[in-house]
Amino acid sequence: MTVGMGVIGAGWIGKEHIQRLTHTVTGARITAVTDIDAARAEEAAAPVGARVLHDGAAVVSADEVDAVLVTSWGPTHAEHVLNAIAAGKPVFCEKPLATTAEDCLKIIEAEIAYGRRLVQVGFMRRYDAGYRQMKQVIDSGRIGEPLIVHCAHRNPTVPESYTSAMAALDTAVHEVDVLRWLLDDEIVSTQVLTPRATSKRSAHLKDPQIMLFETANGVRIDLEVFVNCQYGYDIQCETVGEEGLVRLPDPDAVAVRTAGQHSTAVLTDWVGRFKDAFDTEFREWIAGLAAGDEPTGPSAWDGYAATAITAATVEALESGRVVATDLKPRPAFYGGAA
Amino acid sequence: MTVGMGVIGAGWIGKEHIQRLTHTVTGARITAVTDIDAARAEEAAAPVGARVLHDGAAVVSADEVDAVLVTSWGPTHAEHVLNAIAAGKPVFCEKPLATTAEDCLKIIEAEIAYGRRLVQVGFMRRYDAGYRQMKQVIDSGRIGEPLIVHCAHRNPTVPESYTSAMAALDTAVHEVDVLRWLLDDEIVSTQVLTPRATSKRSAHLKDPQIMLFETANGVRIDLEVFVNCQYGYDIQCETVGEEGLVRLPDPDAVAVRTAGQHSTAVLTDWVGRFKDAFDTEFREWIAGLAAGDEPTGPSAWDGYAATAITAATVEALESGRVVATDLKPRPAFYGGAA
Amino acid sequence: MTVGMGVIGAGWIGKEHIQRLTHTVTGARITAVTDIDAARAEEAAAPVGARVLHDGAAVVSADEVDAVLVTSWGPTHAEHVLNAIAAGKPVFCEKPLATTAEDCLKIIEAEIAYGRRLVQVGFMRRYDAGYRQMKQVIDSGRIGEPLIVHCAHRNPTVPESYTSAMAALDTAVHEVDVLRWLLDDEIVSTQVLTPRATSKRSAHLKDPQIMLFETANGVRIDLEVFVNCQYGYDIQCETVGEEGLVRLPDPDAVAVRTAGQHSTAVLTDWVGRFKDAFDTEFREWIAGLAAGDEPTGPSAWDGYAATAITAATVEALESGRVVATDLKPRPAFYGGAA
Amino acid sequence: MTVGMGVIGAGWIGKEHIQRLTHTVTGARITAVTDIDAARAEEAAAPVGARVLHDGAAVVSADEVDAVLVTSWGPTHAEHVLNAIAAGKPVFCEKPLATTAEDCLKIIEAEIAYGRRLVQVGFMRRYDAGYRQMKQVIDSGRIGEPLIVHCAHRNPTVPESYTSAMAALDTAVHEVDVLRWLLDDEIVSTQVLTPRATSKRSAHLKDPQIMLFETANGVRIDLEVFVNCQYGYDIQCETVGEEGLVRLPDPDAVAVRTAGQHSTAVLTDWVGRFKDAFDTEFREWIAGLAAGDEPTGPSAWDGYAATAITAATVEALESGRVVATDLKPRPAFYGGAA
Incomplete structure (x- = not known):
């Protein structure tokens, strides 16, 4: 019952997932690998x-490939995903689903034509224990209707190659997906404020940024993206509802008291923060494949929304204006009204 | 050496301060009281x-009045403060210093003409232990230059008489003052976002509101004002700098574990939250009076800035636009360049 | 209505209370002072x-002395307190009430003969907000019947003059009083364990010590006394009951995140920890005096119990045995059955 | 390279491990199963x-059995482990290694005779992230030499069949092992205090119990074992050293603020608390097997020490006396001096 997995793209994240599927998560076996660099594939x-x-x-x-894992360079994702759909094979595509909304819509069209969900997009936060508890609390009604979400996404540093647009495309994209899912709501507009920039950044970079999203239901989200915060890798999320709030925990760590200070360690990279979420993401995806079920994780529609919303956010950053996300109506195939 | 204190306005806050100066804080004695309602004064x-x-x-x-305490209805403040300046007597004026920027400027002019600081405005947060620790951390350079401040000001409920403009004028005004002081910086623009309103509010009220301030140094502040949050009285403030952050503590309270929950009580009113700050505010003011020093607390200039900035914030709320605060240059008398 | 206060003993704690009654707590005036060192009194x-x-x-x-404050050297307390009772004047005696159980019993006898409570002993923890909240929780029944209490009393360092016996007599005495009050129960036996001693102590000192108390109701208390813990002044207390537990909070302090650590300051002396408790202790005592009420704080009986229990604890330390506290029956005058 | 695993005992914990090795941990395959109940094995x-x-x-x-997993009834463990050693096959034995010290010593003798470590005992706490962080802190010298450890082991309830002796044999045995490892020290004496028993227990049961251990280095350990604490499954551990302390974190969980309370969930069973530790325990054991290494987890010696120390603790409970653990000298084979 082991799933034969073909991997397209053997870069950092591809290798990471190959290790995961070989040594950590059961139920799959890597049967084929490709990469534009043949030595790397080997x-x-x-x-x-x-x-x-x-x-x-x-x-x-x-x-020998029962399912496909796309971990190649972003601009090639659409082609591979479309191929997988054409072959009727389940495909897990690391974010982004495609780098343009147009390509995402082509995938959606193809999947709808195929008539069954094949595509899952790699937004791992939906599998994080903290976000899952938060969703349970929200869905339970314990805090009432959500009104506001405060978020922060902080990295200690980024390389010179990280651009201002990547704050939305590569970093905030995780919050965009997880918030849509948490709130079961759609983001309809986006705006970016640029505080005074930190001196500890590349000269070309706008860092930090504050992104302001509004949802169809009128929820307001503020998201601080700060990728050179120096002190650690720190993900914060607090949802405020009509009767209370729910807040993501900090990762647990021993407390130490010495020299007049009570201290706990802050993580310094996302591996420590989301390793378990990645494991759970693949464990559930593979269990679903083995059972012959359609995937339940982030869909091609979610991939489209993330691409469109983050593109609008880049436009908001560059223009200084509030930008409507202008998403297409959600097809019934993906649970929408249209 | 006891300071004879004359109290103008014997409403709720006036009575509170009379009790404080009689039973909690030493060094002053209430010698005269007036109120538009003579029975209440009596x-x-x-x-x-x-x-x-x-x-x-x-x-x-x-x-028998060495110093004046103005706790009357806001629109009358300016007249009493101007009278005190004319008499050369120290005056503590509850916020607002005056309800219009013009009146605040008249007070400033009078105080400058007098040539010595007589006026202190009642922004008690500068005396709160948590904010003071936060200021020490910021001033120490431990977190580097401040870039962003995240705040929340939540009340469980407000009466029907509370209006949308009061979110700025009566509620956010405390953050406006304490943030100017914390950052040693000026607020230059203001904007208000209105999330979906809570169902647990008066029909006429926009609640919650998210206020966005920008400072002269480019610091961005987001402030959630939510005056019907139901669950408690909750003040949050986190300053993010180039190398770290500092966050206000929650008021301490015993932790209880029962029935699968670890719980601590959240305060339900501002008395419990800021009682000590009020006491310290008066203790320091009176000690300064007794020593013959000029007051070191919020000045007439700070009172002017708070009135002007909150008025701009009401304009921002009503217009939906970003509004410049257009403050006058700060006179050298108040530590400014002009 | 101001209480004229006579102070016997103008050492460190005497001066501290004189300051407190002059500048912090209203309702009293220091009218007379004595000390064995006349210059110090002056x-x-x-x-x-x-x-x-x-x-x-x-x-x-x-x-001009309406009430007496005894802050002299411990061995002289009994004489002054007995004098005050003979004069029918209220007396606040810093701990210990007397250095021997016999002297405490003489005071009790005298007070009973006088027929009205005059004596209050200076155990300030009963006035600490955290312990008061803990008592409310216990008394509410929320955690069920108490079964166990875990405590720690840590000081950063002590001077060379601090002896092993002082761990009970001067340090643990505070827990002894507050636990009797918290639990509304009596301590019937005591035992001391001596872990390996810290290298950071005087050579003659047993530090840390673990004291084990048993109450009449069978509650077991373990108390770590560690007076050279280096890192700070730290008071911990957790009461475990049949259905839950309640734990003292740490004093609140801003949280700082820098360099991979989330930190809050730990206090380094007891002044910061119990200053508010001292203020409240005197505020309530003086309010009671002004109202003509008998004192409601720690009584002569409580002073006797603390002296007898800590003496038994020193015996337990020196003998290595479990020592019964062998308290006399509590007189009806102090709420007892006998 | 997959390890063929034979499982002896298909009760609750056996089935749990079969699931774990099949669906969660990679690298092993269950090839044979036995149980006294053949249907259950099937x-x-x-x-x-x-x-x-x-x-x-x-x-x-x-x-087809490369390694053996012993999850049968405790009294049968020794026989199966000895068989495995005789066959030269690695064996993982759930605690206890054997129910008597004598049987443990026979296993030790056999393993020494075999000349290579084959046995690992199932004390999973050494694989818990919190304990591992605590060990790193202790070993780093950051808190100085350990002097005291405060622990609590609380279960919400236990069935009628749970006896007073099981508090040591089944419950405290986990702390006994993990503390020996944390401190790299041996437990030399044990004592048990019995607070007033909770009313929420079986009539025959002494619950809670406070166990007091002393180590060879003079560290004192107090361990509250409370198996009917009602409110949750709660494991606490705090190590106090010469310069500071380190404390186990509570498992992270979202914080919720509603109705005047800030709350986080407390776990209600050990599965949630130690599931990851079990996974890591097997992951590391199997990785070692695959690499042909000797096991690095709890050894037969550790199994012997745990059995001897918990037996002494039962004797201490029953006699009311301090009982020496009288462990044999540790053989050089297990890193000892003898």
Whole structure:
């Protein structure tokens, strides 16, 4: 019952998932790997006994590949996902689903035409224990209707290559997905404020940024994105409702008292913060595959929304204006009214 | 060396301060009281052995009055403060200093003409232990230059008489003052977002509101004002700097574990939250009076800034636009460049 | 209505209380001071306009002395307290009430003979907000019947003059009193364990010590006394009941995140920890005096119990055995059955 | 490279581990199962494609069994472990290693004779993230030499069949092992205090109990064992050293503010508390097997010490005396001096 998994893209995250599916999560076996760099593919494939194939299309069509994992460069995602749909094979695509809203819509069209969900997008926060508890609290009605969400996404530093647009496209995209899911609501407008920039950044970078989202139901979200905060990797989220609030916990850590201070460690990278979420994400996806179920995680529609909303956020940053996200109506196939 | 104190206005807050100066804070004695309601003045004055006088001017000029406490209706503040300055007597004025920026400027002009600080405005948060610790941390450079401040000001409920404008004028005004002081910076623009309103409010009220301030140094402040949050009285403040952050503590309370929950009580009113700050505010003011020093608390200039900034915030709420606060240059008398 | 207060003993704590009654707590005035060192008495008396008298008896009998504050050397307490009772004047005696159980019993006998409570002993923890909340929780039944109490009493360092016996007599005595009051129960036996001693102590000192108390109701208390813990002044108390537990809060302090750590300051001395409790203790005592009520704080009986229990604890430390406290039956005058 | 695992005992914990090794932890495959109840063995074996064998000896000797997992009734453990050693096969034995010190010593003798470590005992707390962080802090010297450890082990309820001796044998045994490891020290004496018993227990049960351990280095440990605490499953541990302390975190959980309370959930069973530790325990054990390394987890010596110390604790409970643990000298084979 082991799922044969074909991996397209053996870069950092691809290798990470190959390790995960081999040593941490049961139920799958890596059977084929490709990468634009053949040596890199070989290096990833050999230790797990997988074949190296010459391109993504070969991986998708290989007999020993039951499901496809797309971890290549973002601009190539759409092609591989469309291939997988054409082959009728389940496909897990790391974010983004595609780098343009247009390509996301093509995938949606193809999936609807196929008539069954094949695509899952890699937004792992939905599998984080804290966010899941938060969703339970919200859904239980314990805090009443949500009105406001306060968030912060802080990284200690980023490399020179990180651009101002990436604050939305690569960083805030996680909050965009998880908040849509938490609130069961859609983001309809976006705005970006730029505080005085930190001196500890690349000269070209606007950091920090404050993103302001409004949802269809009128919930207001403020999200601080600060990718050179120095002190640690820190994810904060607080949802305020009509009768109370719910707040994400800090990761637990021993408390130490010495020299007049009570201290606990703050994490310094996202691996420590979301490793369990990644494991759970794949564990549930593979269990679903093994059971023959459609995937229940972030859908192609969610991938489209994330791409469209973060693109609008980049436009908001660059224009200084409030930008409407102008999402298409959600098709009935994805639980929408249209 | 006891300071004879004349009280103008014997309503709720006036009575509260009369009690404070009689039973909690040493160094002052209430010698005269007035109120537009003579019976109310009598009721406040009798137990502390003070004389009832027929109006504010009489209180200011009375021999047994060394210093004046203005706790009357806001629109009358300016007149009493100007009288005190004219009489060369120290005056503590509950916020607002005056209800219009013009009146505040008249007070400033009079005080400058007098040549010595006589006026202190009743913004008690500067005396709160948590905010003072936060200021020490910021001033120490431990978190680097401040870039962003996240705040929340939540009350369980407000009466029907509370209006949307009061969210700025009566509620956010405390944050406006304490943030200017914390950051040693000026607020130059203001904007208000209105999330979906809570169902647990008066029909005429916009609640919650999110106020967005920008300072001269480019710090961005977001302040949630939510005056019908139901669950408690809750003041949050987190300052994010280039190298770290500092966050206000929650008031301490015993922790209880029962029935699968670890719980601590949340306060339900501001008395419990800021009682100590009020006591310290008066203790320091009176100690300064006794020592013959000029007051070191919020000045007439701070009173002007608070009135102007909150008025701009009401305009921002009503117009939906970003509104410049357009403060006058700060006179050298108040530590400014002009 | 101001209470004239005579102070016997102008050492550190005497001066502290003189300041408190002059500048912090209203309702009293220091009218007379004595000390075995006349210069020290003068230094304490002059700034507050009090007379210096030649001995404690003179203070007790002075007309301008309505109530007596005993802050002299412990072995002299009994004499002054007995004098005050003989004079029918209320007396506040810093701990210990007397250094021997026998002397405490003489005071009790005298007070009973007088027929009205005059004596209050200075155990300030009963006035600490945290312990008061804990007592409310226990008395409410929320955690069920108490079964166990875990405590720690840690000081950063002590001087060379601090002896092993003082761990009970001067340090644990505060827990002994507050636990009897919290639990409304009596301590019937005591035992002391001596862990490996810290290297950061005087050579003659047993530090830390673990004291084990048993109450009449069978509650077990473990108390870590560690007076050279280096890191701070730290008071912990957790009461475990049949259905839950209640734990003292840590004093609130701003949280700071920098360099991979989330930190809050730990206090370094007891002044910061119990200053408010001292203020409240005197505020309530003086309010009671002004109202002509008997004192409601720790009684002569409580002073006797604390002296007897800590003496038994020293015996337990020195003998290595479990020692019964063998308290006399509590007289009906103090709420007892006998 | 998959390890063939034979399971002896298909009760609750056996089934749990079969699930774990099949669905959560990679690298092993259940190949054989036995149980005194053949139907139960069949039920456990069938879904994972394992053979059912008629007894433990058959499991140990089966060709497809590379390593043995002993999860049978405690009194049978020694026999199965000795069989495995005789067969030269690695064996993971759930606690206790054996129910008598004598049997543990026989296992030690056999393992030393074999000349290589084969045995690992199932004390999972050494794999808990919090305890591991605590050990790092202690080993780093950050808190100085350990002097005292305060612990609590609380279960909401236990069934009628739980006896007073089980508080040591089944419950405290986890602390006994993890504290020996944390401190790298041996427990030399044990004592048990019995507070007033909770009314919420079986009539025959002494609950709670306070166990007092002393180590060879003079560290004092107090451990509250309270197995009917009602409110939750709660594990506390605080190590106090010469310069500071380190405390186990509470499991993280979202915080909720409603109705005047700030609350976080307390776990209600040990599965939630130690599931990750169990997973890590097996992940590391299997990785070691796959690499051909000797096991690094709790050894037969640790199993012996735990059995001897908890037996002494039962004697201490029953006699009311301090009982020496009288452990044999630790053989050089297990890192000892002898």
